[in-house]
Amino acid sequence: MSNTETSPQGSQPDTPGPHSPEPPDAAPKARGLLRSSALVGLMTMLSRVMGLIRDVVVANYFGAGSSADAFFVAFKIPNFLRRLFAEGAFSQAFVPVLSEYRSLKDLAAVKHLVDRVAGSLGLVLIVVTLLGVLGAPVLAAIFAPGFYMNDPLRYGLAVDMLRFTFPYLLLISLTALAGSILNSYERFAVPAFTPVLLNLSLIGAAIWMQPLFQQPVMALAIGVLIAGSAQLLFQLPFLWRIQLLPAPTLGFRDEGVRRILKLMIPALFGVSVSQINLLLDTLLASFLQTGSVSWLYYSDRLAELPLGVFGIAIATVILPSLSRRHAEKSTEHFSRTLDWAMRMVLLIGLPAAMALLVLAEPLIATLFHYGEMADRDVTMAAMSLRAYACGLLAFMLIKVLAPGYFSRQDTKTPVKIGIVAMVVNMVLNLILIWPLAHAGLALATTLSAFLNAGLLLRGLLKEGVFTWQSGWFKWLLQVGVANLAMIGFLLLLAGSAEQWLRFDMWQRVSHMAVLVGGGATVYLLVLLITGMRLRHLRH
Structure with missing residues (x-):
């Protein structure tokens, strides 16, 4: 894959240091956070579209039955650990330290850090992987106790698959290390x-x-x-081009590695509360009727589409920027970056959430109602999708507010907030599961996410590292009016859920294309009418 961001030498940094000929703000002025976010969003959109196609294929071949439930559990365990350790705590601890090394030291020092982090992380991952493969029966019983207690066939199948899926943790964690390095050097697309x-x-x-x-x-x-294996091998040539292909070396006593480990330990909770909450959903859903795990999975996948394309894209781009601003002691730029990120989340997250709420059954039917996927599966998955959609804005805010702490190498505050939110989620799970079943689990996750986001925002305001910029009232008014217009359009043309279940595939796809395209057009037109322009979106 060609990468337009990568020069032939591949090592032109955007912050001053002994190995950097560029002025401090050359790269940000050339690319800007908006352009970088758009690039990451475009690549992530491609990934998420392919992910939806993947889920369509899986739903067609395996539906929402016992074998699908077993696979989703076997896949969710290493995926959860990957998000918790690799893309969660590790990335949030590694990127600020790497950005500091890049700003203040030469390329040789950066390479020294990368080598020792790769060697130390690799050894830990090998040990964890061996333990995971050997302990697959225990892990499956812990993560899906309902299978273990009530369904030996599903439990046995989950154990067998887990022995193949667990090594994915080793491979994807090393991939996350490579990705963190590339992101720190503005190679976001790969x-x-x-x-x-x-x-x-x-x-x-x-x-x-x-x-x-x-x-x-x-x-x-x-x-x-x-x-x-494919994901790890794909990124290695791009690391070589920026002269940072790791030569793994053990370095637990290295000063940089020790700092990363110190930051990682508390970050395990702070950055990954939403993943822990989703895992608790799966655990409790294993006690519910067959199909509950799959319904939550399919609805979560749809909610993850805008979260991944936009929320994670913005968070990915701002973390290196915030880390550099903190290292440079540029408080004003730090605050403006966070303010810009929150505006982008509102601009994109609110209409996405409204669309998921209005079009829950049509979306589920269009994407998954084929083969083994029954009418009832569509109805049940739509229930949990609406619950997740209500929290989409909170999920996205968490993604962009957490870097406000991790970029300053403050992992303790998000830990405290994360623990509070997780406890509240557990309590709400036990309360809401009785009247709402699997949808109650999704709603509990949503409510705890709002608490998490609110506490993160309050902390940033209290510490004085974030201050509201001017123009928020007008921004809220413009986005609010545009969302009302879009909702009216969707309600007018969406039709009934029964109608979507009767449609064939091409009818669903064509109708959905009209709704999505028309809704987006109405939203953008109203924004333009109310005075919003592209220059207002730039950082």
Whole structure:
């Protein structure tokens, strides 16, 4: 894949240092946060679209039955640990330290840090992977106790698949290390594109490998392992181009590695509360009726689309910028960056949430109502999708507010906030699961996310590192009016859920294209009418 951001030498940094000939703000002025966010969003959109195609294929071949439930549990365990350790605590601890080294030291010092982080992380991951493969029966019982207690067949299948999916943690964590380095050097496109390879691998496994197995769903577990290898190998040439391809070396006593480890330990909770909450949903859903795990999975996947394309894209771009601003002691630029990120979240997250609320059944039906996916599965998945949609704005705010702490190497405050939010989520899970079943689990996650986001924002305001910039009232008014117009358009043309269930595939796709395209057009037109212009979106 060509990367327009990478020069032939690939090592032109955007902050001053002994190895940097550029002035301090050369790269930000040339690219800007908006352009970088758009690039990451575009690559992530491609990945998420491929992810939806993957889920369509999986739903068509395996539906929402016991084998699908077993796979989603087997895949969720390493995926949870990956988000918790690799893309969660590790990235949030590693990027600020790496950005500081890049700003204040030469390339040799940066390479020294990368080598020792790669060696130390690799050793830990190898040990954890071996323990995970050997302890697969215990892990499956912990993460899906309902399978263990009530359904031996689903439990056994989950254990068998977990032995193939767990090594994905090793491979994808090293991929996350590579991606963090590339992101710190403004090579955002490559890490954002990499998940496409996971989706391609699972699509291929579902279509061509599943006939080869007595339990066809085992093909998906093999596909996960293939995907991890492909994702890691894909990023290595780009690291070589910026002269930071790791030569793994043990370095637990290295000053930089010790700082990263010190930051990681408390960050495990602070950055990944939403993932822990989703895991609790799966654990409790394993006690509910068959299909509950799959309904939550499919609805979560749809909610993750705007979160990943926009929320995570913005967070990915601002973390290195915030880290450099903190190292340079540029408080005003730090605050303005956070303010810009919050405005972008509101601009994109609110209409996405409204669309998911209004179009829950049509979206689920259009994407998944084929093959083994029954009418009732669509209805049930739509219930949890609406619950997740209500919290989309909070999920996105968490993504952009947390870097306000981690960029300053403050991991303790998010930990305290995360623990409070997680406890509240657990209590709400136990309360809401009785009247609302699986949708109650999703709603509990949503409510705790709002608490998490609110406490993060309050902390930043209290510490004085974030102050509201001018123009917020007008911004809220413009976005609010545009959302009302879009909702009216969608309600007018959406039709009934029963109608969408009767449509064939092409009718669903064509109608959905009209709704999505028309809704987006109405939203943008109203924004323009109320005076919003592209220059207002630039940082």
